[in-house]
Amino acid sequence: MLAAFANPVFDSQRTFRELLQAMARPASPRALPILPPSPAPIAPAAMAILLTLCDATTSVWLQQPQREAVEHLRFHAGLRLVEQPQDADFALITDAASMPPLTSFARGDMRYPDRSASLIVQVAGFRSEGGAHFAGPGIRETESLAIDGLPWDFWQQRAALAVQLPLGIDLYFVAAQHVVALPRTTRLLES
């Protein structure tokens, strides 16, 4: 079996601070400081997020629950795996092209919009040129970013959820050592 964080207390703290800044400054890629070993199909950056945020009190849905990955997560994080996407606090999308529709995940309750899913999506890469423009809380004017490898109707699906604000889904995209967060409040501007 592979190891997890070499130094759980400080590695998860440093990872969390990057995630917090990523969430506070949407659509802006940040480098994760530690990439732990990770069994396929889970990318090391996604593993860093799972080890930082998930434990026995969180329910996690895996798009591709392969045995080695499942055993690794159960052993190192003790997290609860669920069968249905709508039961998940965190969902790990390892094959973005065939991800289930966003409406299959929990979007929270009007009184408790925090009871909603956070998605960790492994994508092919990020590009700042030729990208879409984003605006919203945390973005000074606009931020430009292209995310490669998402389903063709992903942005339509996400825009359709925006009418339900403050309900919604928060996204973490990972590619290589980078993470980009898109909270529900970030708007994709018409270009």
Added chain:
Amino acid sequence: MTPSYNFAFLDEDTKRMLRRALLKAVAIPGYQVPFGSREMPLPYGWGTGGIQVTAALLGPDDVLKVIDQGADDTTNAVNIRRFFARVAGVATTEHTADATLIQTRHRIPETSLREDQILVFQVPEPEPLRTLEPREAETRTLHALADYGLMHVKLYEDIAQYGHIATSYDYPVLVDGRFLTSPSPIPKFDNPKMDHSPALMLFGAGREKRLYAIPPYTRVESLAFEDHPFEIQRWEHRCELCGSGESYLDEVVVDDRGTRMFVCSDTDFCGQRRAEAQA
């Protein structure tokens, strides 16, 4: 540093719970996220919410500043700074510009904050509607419906009674045009600093078990009326120590005959200005 505790006092499960709640708080600006507040080695009302948020954030490379009503040298600030120096061994500072993390009770520093700094507020009552509606189920519904008429009536009654909005601290704000939020009991003088702040602002209420956030570069409006716009406090005095006419002033009684002087509430800001004047 006391080696018998986990780094920054809290256990890792508690930190993970706080970190998940903080990320949701940032994702839903101004919304109060419930969290499992822990018993801390000091009583509620002494900043247990802020301390738990700080503990979840803190790393060995951080430089921590703690202020109480703007001052670095008051009991609450000194104790919290010492607490984290003991249980986390982090560097501490009194200079706003040197800090990576600033925990505050009831002020925002006068010195402008930067993008790489995080401000953590200690919050006694996170629910701005609580004095108007005591039932949590009801205030949750009001937030769900964005029904903030009650607060407008309260401000209107101020105008009807006093001729102006008399609320001078904990002045309610609307975050990103959606959630009515308590800025914590900062003077309304500090409210404009929250609008499009470059620094992330996190709020922790230990007794009430709620935390919330205002992300950087987010619209933060202080509630007001078209014919009674929002105004901050102004003084006829200047700070008697540094001469500043722009900072928030404290009125201090200095002897038994009731002699008073006005001084900056932000001790670091005042001290730096005096040092510059001498140089």
